Amino acid sequence: MNAIARGAVDCDVHCAPASLDALAPHLDESWLGYVAEAGVALNGRAGGAYPPGVPAAPATYRELEDGLLGPSEPRHVVLNCLTLNEIHRNPYFSAAVARAINDWLRSEWLDRDERLRASLCVSALDMDAAVAEVERLGADPRFVQVLLPVRSDTPYGNVRYHPLYDAAVRHDLAIGLHAWGRPGNAPGLSGFAATYMEDYLANSQVVQTQLVSLVSEGVFDRFPELRVALIECGFTWLPSLLWRFDKDWKGVWREVPWVRERPSDYVRRHFRATTEPAQLPRAPGDRAALLDMVGVDMLMFASDHPHDHGRSGAALLEAIDAEAREAITWTTASAFYRCMQTV
């Protein structure tokens, strides 16, 4: 995949501080005292999203250089730090760690390589703090989106999140919903997953409910400029969801009169999805039919470095023509995210 994706905008690359020590320079005395007193540590696995057997996200720029930047020669990389997907429920600590991560991203990563971009971390537990963080750093052009975990306490269309979208739009930031998050909540209605495979695949179901929520609550009429990236949650579920969603809207639009267009129209205008995991069928004919139904213009390349999702991601790039490859590997992302090299 490295060769075929050379020059790409890689929309999902992970990094994470190895421990809270790395964030210590960016936490104030009171939080450092809390960390010491309570014995708080990062589990380094995004709150259990990535099991111990999975390679840890790069903790230093050097690791990323050796593992990805050198071999792949990307045009840009969007760093997604999932450290905030911790298990605790303390909204104030969460906001403080979000600020610390963002400062760490700037000093340890973004300042070192002009190809790097990052998602701005905010606490999903405290919208006032999240808005304040967008105000604090939104002017830094290297942040291209606000990162939220796809698993939430309340779906993201809900009115409580609208101030964050207002702030994001004012700063020309996209919203990125990344797989996992909110450990302690079961991945669906019927209890906890028994295997990693179930929990992993559940991200694709949760993201569908987020998409439905954002459209149904009229978010895109309130914020016509808002753009949402669906990251590491797959995309092959999209056509069948839209067929069902458009049909339901025709039946019960009275419940959501602010949804003025067909749901699929909003989705195709405001959403993009990253390509890993690709979860493609194996038969070339099925693959072509699927990509036709999804629409290659909905997709943005991601390696999800350092994670492995199987062979579909590479197969995707091999299956499409040169024009579609250009779109998926960089031009769509360059138009979607601000401050990307566009030529």
Added chain:
Amino acid sequence: MTPTTSSTPSSAPSAEATPAVTLVDTDVHPVMTPPMLMERLSARWRRHLERFGRRTPMITDIYPRARNAGMRADSWPDVPGGVPGSDPELARRQLLDEWNVEYAVLNGLNGQDCYDPPGFAAELNRAVNDWLWEEWMEPDGRWLGAIAVPHDYPDLAVEEIERRAGEKRWVQVIFPASTQEPLGSRKYWKIYEAAAAHGLPVAVHSGGYDTHFGAGWPSFYIEEHQAFSTVVQRQLVSLVCGAVFAAIPDLKIVMTEGGVAWSVALRWALDEAWSVLRDEVPELERAPSEYIRDHVWFTSQPVEEPDDPDDFLRTVAQGRLADRLMFATDYPHWDFDSPKQAMPPGLAKDTRARILAGNACDLYGLPLRDGSDPA
């Protein structure tokens, strides 16, 4: 998707063996009104209802149905306190007679919530089944029944299956799609085993009590109705990864009212994940998609409607659904699918016939030939 030879646990497709039947409705909702229910409960559980009620709110109270209160506008019986689905005579007229439905499967949902005490849950479901038999099935042989069971108390659920299984017109066992534990959980296996032993498929019907979502509580019915499909996606993943199909080779699952088109992409996702994570589920001897192919049927309503009907045909082909998809109306709900209009244009004639009747005939063994069929 890996191609498989079609060795299914069902009887082989045999359109010529069932020439008489041309329309089977696999999802109809009879509803007991509160007075009907009270009448069939013992003094103890009547008092329980009067004193305590049920603490799990009705999903229709959480998400009011913004379309004729969720019902076909013409399906309200003209009697005080009547609710759509409570009058077998009206249902017979509006569904069986009007559309020439030859068999219709009654999926009663009164007992499908969770978190009732075991004695109450058992009695409630027994009452539903007694009512279905006495008021619907005995008077008219076109009605077939789904055995309602207290699924969260598997011993009691098995008792109810044993009580009904001798009567051939009980053609399946019904489970809600929202359960206390994922459907792959060992907790439910003895129910599956009992159903499979009697040759009864298990229908997984949208609903049950909604407690917690992966994204939290949504605001609207339109979201909950979308979630009907994501909820069963997760349940199907659980059934596969929980190795239920590997352990119970005769089990057949009927995904009901959760849609069908999603099942194609889900097979691809499962197979791809399995290619990386198969060590975790060594009980799976074959690709996940092959288990789904062999064990899972789908009812049509509310069938997904792409702008281009050819996309639906492609979906049927990719999912090899021609012998797995079964027509349903969802009478008396607002989004009733008519047998004349609901199926997309362009389906091959024999595929259409299989969806409207043949697949249900094969799965449920119709027409019934043991003399118990007065039709």
